[in-house]
Amino acid sequence: MSLDQAIHDACLADSAVANIVSTRVYPMYVPQGETGAAVVYHIISGDDEYVCDGAVGLPDIRVQITAFSAQLRDGGTHVQCVELYRALVALWKHYVGTVGGETIQGTHIIKHADIDSFDDKDENASRWGRAIDVIVSYEE
Numbered sequence: 001m002s003l004d005q006a007i008h009d010a011c012l013a014d015s016a017v018a019n020i021v022s023t024r025v026y027p028m029y030v031p032q033g034e035t036g037a038a039v040v041y042h043i044i045s046g047d048d049e050y051v052c053d054g055a056v057g058l059p060d061i062r063v064q065i066t067a068f069s070a071q072l073r074d075g076g077t078h079v080q081c082v083e084l085y086r087a088l089v090a091l092w093k094h095y096v097g098t099v100g101g102e103t104i105q106g107t108h109i110i111k112h113a114d115i116d117s118f119d120d121k122d123e124n125a126s127r128w129g130r131a132i133d134v135i136v137s138y139e140e
Contacts (some may be wrong), residue, residue, distance in 0.1 A: 041064065043062070058140070065092065074123065
């Protein structure tokens with residue numbers, strides 16, 4: 001498996017997240033034509049941990065996980081975005097466990113940010129967005 005799959009699976013396994021997005025958890029971006037609330041994740045950077053004998057196999061990977069409301073035309077609201085964001089914070093604040101074939105040793109959130117997702121061609125296609133940057137320590 002991969003860290004990408006583990007993040008995807010952990011989001012879908014969390015009832016608070018899944019109740020809002022169903023199965024709409026995507027790498028990199030929300031697919032064109034998808035109008036419902038969604039989670040998007042992507043790996044930003046990472047560091048392998050080293051000791052004198054070399055890598056210890058516990059990399060720290062920085063992942064951005066973003067909560068998006070449904071499109072405005074489909075009833076997306078700031079409240080919906082914040083509800084999903086809070087569910088993601090609760091999930092990733094101190095996550096430990098095995099998911100998607102990966103053993104996650106621990107996580108912590110290092111950044112919170114609003115995301116500009118305004119569609120200047122079609123305001124009703126715009127969404128509210130809020131992201132967290134999470135450091136994920138996992139066994140390779």
